[in-house]
Amino acid sequence: MPEVFSRRTLLAGAGLLAAPALIRSAHAEETFILGTWGGDYQRLQMENIEKPIASKLGIASVVDVADELPRVAKIMASRRLPRGQMDVACVQAVQAYSMAEAGVLEELTPDKVPNIAHVKAGLGMTCFAPHIWSPQILSYNPERVKSPPTSFAELADPKYKDKVGFPDVNYFYVMMAASLYASGTSTDFVKAKELLTKVNANGLHLYPSTDAGGPPFKSGEIDVGVMWLARIAMWQNAGIPVAAAFPKEGCILYVSGMVVPKNAPNKKAAFAYINAMLEPAAQIGFAEHMGYLPTVTTATLTGKVAKQLAMPDPEPKLMPPDFAVTSKALPDVTDWWKKTIQHV
Template sequence: MTKIDRRTVIKGLTGAAALAPAMSHHAFAQAGGKVVIGTWGGDYARLLTKNIDEPILKPKGIEIVQDQAGDAPRRAKMTAEKRLPRGTVDVQGLSAANMFEMNEAGVVEQLDYSKIPNAKNLLPTMKYPYGVGHIYSGNVVIYNPKLITPAPTGFKDWLNPKWGDKIGFIDIQYQSIFIAASMAATGGKDMNDLDKAKEVLMAVKKAGGRVYPTNEAFAAAMKNEEIGISAIWKARVVQWQNAGIPCEAVSPVEGIPAYVSGFVIQKNAPNKDNAYAYLNAMLEKAPQEAFAVDMGYNGTVTGLNVAPDLQKRIGFTPEEEKRLKDLDYAFLAKNDSAMKEWWDKVFKA
């Protein structure tokens, strides 16, 4: 497991641009046309429209079409279209783990950063040869203090069968659930022990743990106190607190798995120039700041103007930054199908 030294990253924001390769200084010209964006639905899709599509790209004459679906069917679609000269989607929104997986599958473009002028401000840790980090956060325990006492300290406390049907899971977060369960079973020593993770999860299943299909369905269950404890990205906790949902966040003692959401360009994208335009637009300061406000995620470019009180809520303390852990993307890519099959056919059965 590799630790991400976010303290160094955050303290070095103003100098990060110097670490990026030389960029083209010419203006990024637009010529209209269309771009198809593969993304999750719900809040994320809505905020892409609000903060990127409407204010930046549509005034330049670019039509944005969203292909909304979970990441698993979109990845399957990318693979199925691999041999086509022209695919049906230009840009795909994926987690860092899934960006890695799709790069290994040979279906994504190796990026030409000279076509993304705003990448000169990109944090070095968010710059991949095959994708661009858009926003990041960390996986934390979320709980309702009214229902869960004493306050949990980590993943082991979340996955304690004593909470019974007050334990919640989000279906689309199965990978992060496996990681948390492995860390709970090993005291944070191993993120990839699938056998021990399954033991932990089956004990919770027998105790009455509930699975919700989407983030929004889970939020509704938290709001009406149907459930009281789970794990989610810290950004989501902030978003739900803003919506009046009774919840608090705890950074797990076992370690904080990092979450990066980013974008890749399909190798056979039919509108490749506009795909690059989209990546450039998402790195503008205005939408990056807006996602911090609207969604509680940390931005991936330097020089953002985020209110100190908000930064305190969405970010991490220096001690917590030391506990941020990058994921083993190669392991997740190799085992994703098996994890999803067990999750669907055994845990959810």
């Protein structure tokens, strides 16, 4: 068989074919893997962090869209590999704490992420950069409820029989809110279970997603519930008759942010992205479009969003979850919720 191409010719040809890709990669943006939720959150990340700030730093995300727990599981499962599958992972503070406990997260210090120095007290952790936060409040329909509810215990009041409801996905935060009323702490799940059992007996409606929790206020199915202040602002903007009432016992805080696994392939880009996320403009963008409060002292809200998200005077007790307890209690509470509250 005659030799059509010599080995040298083949190698030269392959080199020529690969040249455009090699030349392009030298000039292209540096990519990193961003593990995040889809939908509005991802869109707003692109519009408020990546396009206006991060892209100017020469970094671009390759998005890995998934729910939070599969994302956490992926990081945990690959923690012993030298090269991980994610550079930045978006997670709630509760999950970040558990992952930090397991030793899989990179510390985020001001020399790596300069803007971390501006994070508000009580929101961040050594390995966690908070992105958004919102207090958990009592939601009510102002057209039908003339005197707003003042405490979590009112959800068990017979005057709201069959008119109480909230998204099932928030069950753990609801348990903490019940604990806060019953004990003054966020971790007394024995008392929380007692109170939630009464609320359930009062005809509690559970909805399969956060979005599904808004329309029942409009249809008249429910009059009161528990929700994030951020979501109330979104629902109000969508024309749903709903308002926020701050419970007198205080509010549990929902805090969500970003972490960098220790084995992240591109930590430099990850730190740069997280720093961009903490820029005031990015923070204000999220507040305006999603109703979550900025996590840095350098971002100040103005106008309509400032009014919608304003804290009452005097400011209520704002309580972040006690992560050391919650991460351990989560499986038991989840099991109890499944078998007691969800199970008719």
